[in-house]
Each structure stands twice: as structure tokens, then as C-alpha cells.
Amino acid sequence: MRHTSYRQLWLVLRGEIAKQHHHHYHSCFVFFSLLVWPVFGFFTVYFSYKPFSLAKGTLCGIAGSQDLMIFLCAGYMAYNCFWAIVQSAWNMTWLERQSGTLEIAFLSPANRLAMMYGKALGALFEETWMFLCFCLFMLFWAHGFSLRLLILLPLVFFVLLISASIWGGLLNTVFLLSRDASMIYSMFEDTMVLLAGVRVPVGSFPPWAKAISLVFPLTYCINIIRALFMVSVSVNVWQNLGQLFVCLLFMIVATVLLLKRAEAVHRDRGELGLY
Amino acid sequence: MIRMLAAVVSPSSGSLIIDGVDAVARHFQVKSKLNMISGGERNLYWRLTAVENLRYFGSLYGLSGPLLKERIRTLLAMTGLTEAANTPVERYSKGMKQRLQIARGLINDPAYLFLDEPTLGLDMLIAKEMRGYIAALAEDQDKGILLTTHHISEAEELCDYIYVIDQGRIIAKGSKEELKGLFGYRQSLLLSVAALPAECEAELNRAMLAKETDMTLMADRRQINLLGNSTVWAEAFAILSRHEVQITDIRNKEPDLEEVLVAIIKDFRSAQQMR
Numbered sequence: 161m162r163h164t165s166y167r168q169l170w171l172v173l174r175g176e177i178a179k180q181h182h183h184h185y186h187s188c189f190v191f192f193s194l195l196v197w198p199v200f201g202f203f204t205v206y207f208s209y210k211p212f213s214l215a216k217g218t219l220c221g222i223a224g225s226q227d228l229m230i231f232l233c234a235g236y237m238a239y240n241c242f243w244a245i246v247q248s249a250w251n252m253t254w255l256e257r258q259s260g261t262l263e264i265a266f267l268s269p270a271n272r273l274a275m276m277y278g279k280a281l282g283a284l285f286e287e288t289w290m291f292l293c294f295c296l297f298m299l300f301w302a303h304g305f306s307l308r309l310l311i312l313l314p315l316v317f318f319v320l321l322i323s324a325s326i327w328g329g330l331l332n333t334v335f336l337l338s339r340d341a342s343m344i345y346s347m348f349e350d351t352m353v354l355l356a357g358v359r360v361p362v363g364s365f366p367p368w369a370k371a372i373s374l375v376f377p378l379t380y381c382i383n384i385i386r387a388l389f390m391v392s393v394s395v396n397v398w399q400n401l402g403q404l405f406v407c408l409l410f411m412i413v414a415t416v417l418l419l420k421r422a423e424a425v426h427r428d429r430g431e432l433g434l435y
Numbered sequence: 436m437i438r439m440l441a442a443v444v445s446p447s448s449g450s451l452i453i454d455g456v457d458a459v460a461r462h463f464q465v466k467s468k469l470n471m472i473s474g475g476e477r478n479l480y481w482r483l484t485a486v487e488n489l490r491y492f493g494s495l496y497g498l499s500g501p502l503l504k505e506r507i508r509t510l511l512a513m514t515g516l517t518e519a520a521n522t523p524v525e526r527y528s529k530g531m532k533q534r535l536q537i538a539r540g541l542i543n544d545p546a547y548l549f550l551d552e553p554t555l556g557l558d559m560l561i562a563k564e565m566r567g568y569i570a571a572l573a574e575d576q577d578k579g580i581l582l583t584t585h586h587i588s589e590a591e592e593l594c595d596y597i598y599v600i601d602q603g604r605i606i607a608k609g610s611k612e613e614l615k616g617l618f619g620y621r622q623s624l625l626l627s628v629a630a631l632p633a634e635c636e637a638e639l640n641r642a643m644l645a646k647e648t649d650m651t652l653m654a655d656r657r658q659i660n661l662l663g664n665s666t667v668w669a670e671a672f673a674i675l676s677r678h679e680v681q682i683t684d685i686r687n688k689e690p691d692l693e694e695v696l697v698a699i700i701k702d703f704r705s706a707q708q709m710r
Contacts, residue, residue, distance in 0.1 A: 165497075167497070168497040171494045171497055171498075171499050172494060172495060174494065175490070175491050175493075175494025175495060176491075178487075178490070178491065178494075179480065179483065179487070179491045182480075182482070182483045182484075182487045183480060183482050183483060259477055259478070259479070259480065259481070260473070260477030260478040261477075261478060261479065261480060263438075263443060263478075264471070264478045264492070264539075265492075265495055266443060267441055267442075267443055267466065267469070267470065267471055268466060268467075268492070268495035268496055268543070269463050269466035269467050269495075269496070269497075270494075270495035270496070270497075275495075426443075426444075427443070427444055427445040427462070428444075428445055429444075430438055430443070430444040432443070
């Protein structure tokens with residue numbers, strides 16, 4: 161049995177996060193993808209809702225334009241974290257295959273799980289902090305400053321950080337398994353926005369769509385955040401936390417199994433350097 | 436083959452034992468003792484600096500703190516990259532990238548280093564510089580080095596022991612001298628003389644026969660071609676001197692390793708066709 165100390169795990173995690181940071185911040189244009197495009201996307205949806213009556217929105221806890229702002233902020237804040245991970249997993253896998261660094265990293269005895277989660281965490285910190293700041297500002301603006309909000313925010317970030325990292329670890333592993341997994345990128349782009357309830361309440365979906373939405377951990381994260389910030393939303397936080405925990409546990413098990421499979425396949429076929 | 440020996444890819448058959456450890460079944464156990472350097476410009480993060488690259492790859496081997504810092508400093512000094520330590524790799528010349536690859540390959544202080552065409556695509560001067568680094572690694576740092584190359588002169592200059600592989604099979608192995616000795620390829624000495632008296636010729640014939648050395652007279656008996664080595668030739672010089680034969684020219688012809696290897700490969704392929 162291979163033993164890896166916590167110190168070595170931490171070193172690998174830290175190394176991956178630092179590498180992502182140095183790789184990403186090379187020009188000011190990076191702020192467009194960090195802030196400008198997500199904000200455009202957010203306001204596009206917000207102003208698309210504006211001309212319509214929100215009367216029926218009360219069923220989903222949206223009583224007015226301020227509630228709509230909180231509803232969308234919560235959705236976009238969580239979605240931005242999850243989507244950043246999908247993009248990063250795809251970009252980094254492609255880049256690392258092309259540059260040959262993926263194979264060189266696998267030459268080392270570094271813990272593979274730590275490598276996958278390190279890549280996810282690195283992307284999460286790098287790609288979301290600006291938009292998260294924007295969403296926080298909007299939340300305070302719409303919700304008003306309160307002690308309750310200040311206390312809840314660290315909890316929200318903790319849930320988002322853990323969930324998105326585990327999701328990212330799984331995606332990194334899937335992209336590791338196959339260089340042709342790009343369909344996942346396309347598959348999640350719109351599917352996740354729609355079915356996880358980023359723009360539209362999941363409660364308004366037909367039963368089959370509601371069933372699919374349960375697959376995404378993003379759905380539970382959004383539900384939890386909305387329940388915490390929108391008093392009128394009737395969502396059971398603990399139930400969603402429980403469901404999220406089961407979903408994440410399943411993803412961790414899947415990541416471990418797929419990672420073993422991916423390394424076995426690459427040791428057999430030597431495809432880590434192919435792109 | 437290099438990737439197999441570096442425990443990245445599993446062999447389709449046979450075994451790989453490194454320091455008594457089964458490197459196929461327990462590849463993680465041997466990874467910290469190995470590293471691999473490939474020719475070309477891949478295997479590095481171009482947007483990162485040399486220090487950032489080395490810090491990342493060091494972290495994968497569980498290195499950190501003053502130990503990693505000192506090793507990075509030593510490796511950069513050894514490869515002459517100290518001044519460019521904080522320059523992004525994308526601004527490096529080919530030779531600098533290759534030198535950084537060497538530094539990366541030594542980051543874990545491996546006992547065994549696998550070099551896959553390390554001078555691929557480099558110009559003559561840089562290739563010579565690289566060969567100097569490689570020779571120093573073996574001589575000064577006592578590294579076990581296995582190098583693959585298509586440049587026979589490179590193998591001749593650097594390798595103590597050579598394996599000739601064709602179509603995935605080892606068809607000849609040995610030191611340079613042993614390989615040159617195959618197929619009757621030996622050193623020869625061509626002596627030009629003013630005149631060769633009959634009694635001197637007879638004595639030379641007897642002496643060379645006793646030493647089982649081929650002697651050929653050419654150019655109207657004014658040129659003597661002797662195979663063998665310096666011991667045999669010293670005796671020939673003594674005989675010529677006793678008979679006061681005037682030597683007008685001396686040419687030592689070293690057998691060309693490339694010619695030897697071409698002959699070996701041709702012989703192997705024709706034997707394959709005969710089957």
C-alpha cells in the first residue's frame with residue numbers, strides 16, 4: 161500500500177494552485193473572462209426578465225425585482241464556480257497534453273487525487289474571485305446589509321468551494337481518461353444553466369427535467385444559497401445539504417475509480433502525451 | 436522504450452526491475468529514483484519562469500522550503516540559467532529550453548536518468564554544449580544514464596555501453612570497441628615506405644603471422660596496411676627500424692562506428708528476410 165503523507169498532499173495541492181496562478185495571470189485581458197463576460201451574462205438575463213410580470217414568481221419566492229436580483233445572483237455565483245471548473249478542466253487538459261507536461265507530472269510519484277483536486281482548486285480561486293465579489297456587492301445592494309448575511313457568507317463559500325472542487329476533480333479525471341471528452345464541455349454549457357436552475361426556478365420544470373437536475377451538485381448549491389438569502393423561498397436547507405453530501409460522496413468515489421482506470425489505461429497505451 | 440523504462444508505460448511483455456523492485460507492479464515505489472528528459476521544446480510550462488517550473492515539478496516530488504530553493508539555485512547555476520531564472524520560458528531560445536529540461540530532469544536528484552534524443556533539433560554548438568552537460572552528469576554526479584539517439588557520433592562520444600535496436604529488438608550490444616570488433620571491423624595502420632627490402636618483408640610476414648594480424652602490401656610494395664592494435668604495430672615499427680626502412684607517411688584508420696552499425700543492421704534485416 162502506497163503511503164502519502166498529508167504534507168506531501170498539501171505540497172502537491174499548493175504546487176498545482178500556484179502553477180495555475182502563474183499560468184493564468186499573464187495579461188490584463190484575463191479580467192474580461194473573470195468579470196466582464198460573466199457580468200454581461202448576468203445582466204442579459206436580469207433585463208430579459210424585467211419586461212415581464214413577476215406576479216407568478218412569488219410561487220418560487222421571487223416577489224419583486226430585488227428578489228429577482230438575489231435569485232439570479234445566487235444562481236450565477238454558484239454557476240460561475242462550477243462552469244469555471246468545466247472550462248479549466250478542458251483547457252488545462254488540452255494544454256497539458258499538448259505541452260507534454262501531463263505525462264511528465266505522471267512520471268512523478270505525486271498523489272494523483274491531490275493533483276486533480278489541486279488543478280480544480282487552482283482554477284476555482286483564479287477564475288471566480290472577481291465575479292464572486294461582484295455578486296456579493298449585488299447581494300448586499302439587493303438584500304441590504306445584515307449580520308445574518310455576514311455570518312452566512314463564509315458557510316456559502318465553504319459549501320461552494322468544496323462542491324465545485326469535488327466536481328472539478330471528477331471532470332479533470334474524465335478529461336484525463338479521454339482526450340475526446342470535449343463533448344462534456346459542450347454538453348454542460350447550456351444543460352447546466354438550464355437544468356440546475358441558474359436562470360429559471362427548478363420548481364417550474366416538468367418532472368423529467370426535475371429528475372435530471374438532481375444529477376448536478378450545482379442544483380443543491382443554488383437551492384441552499386437561495387434558501388439562505390431569500391427568506392420567502394420554501395426550500396429545506398438541511399435536506400439539500402444531505403442530498404449534496406450524497407452527490408459529492410458519489411463523485412469522490414467515481415473520481416477515485418476513474419483515476420485508477422485512467423492511469424491503468426495510460427500505462428497500457430501510453431496516450432498521456434497524445435493530443 | 437524510454438517511457439517504459441521510466442515506469443510511465445507498462446511493457447507488453449518481460450519485466451522491469453529497478454534496484455530490486457518490480458517497476459511494473461510497484462511503479463510508484465521507483466518513480467522518485469527516476470526522471471526523463473526528452474528532446475524538443477515540450478515538457479515545460481512556457482508561460483511560467485524557470486523557477487516557477489522547477490518549483491512546480493519539485494512539489495510533485497514532495498520537495499519544499501530551503502531544500503527545494505537550494506536545489507533550484509544549484510540546477511540553474513549548473514545549466515547556466517541563473518540570469519534567466521525569472522524570465523518566462525516562452526522567451527527562451529531552444530538551447531535554453533533544453534537546458535531547463537535538464538534542470539527539470541534533475542529536480543528530484545534521480546539515481547537514473549533517461550534521455551530521449553536530448554539534442555534533437557539543436558544546432559551543432561548547442562548540441563555539443565548539451566553533450567558536455569550529459570557527460571558531466573555521469574562523471575561528476577555519478578548518475579546512471581540511458582540515452583537514446585539516432586546520432587551515432589553522440590553515442591560514440593557519450594556512451595560506455597551501446598545497445599543497437601532495430602524493429603524493437605536488441606540486435607547487438609557492447610562497448611564501442613566491442614561493437615567495432617564485430618564483423619572484423621578493426622583499427623588499421625597504413626605505412627608508406629621508400630622501399631621494402633625482401634628480408635624485411637619476410638620478417639614482417641613472420642611476425643604478423645605469429646600475432647595473427649592481417650598484413651597487406653599495396654602500391655608496388657611501398658604501402659603496408661596493418662590491422663590490429665598498437666602492440667602489434669610497435670613490433671612492426673621495430674622490424675622496419677632494424678632494417679633501416681625509411682617511413683614516408685603514417686595513417687591510422689579508426690573504424691567508423693556508424694559503418695559498423697549500418698553493417699550490423701543490414702545483416703540483421705537480411706537474416707530476417709531469409710527466414
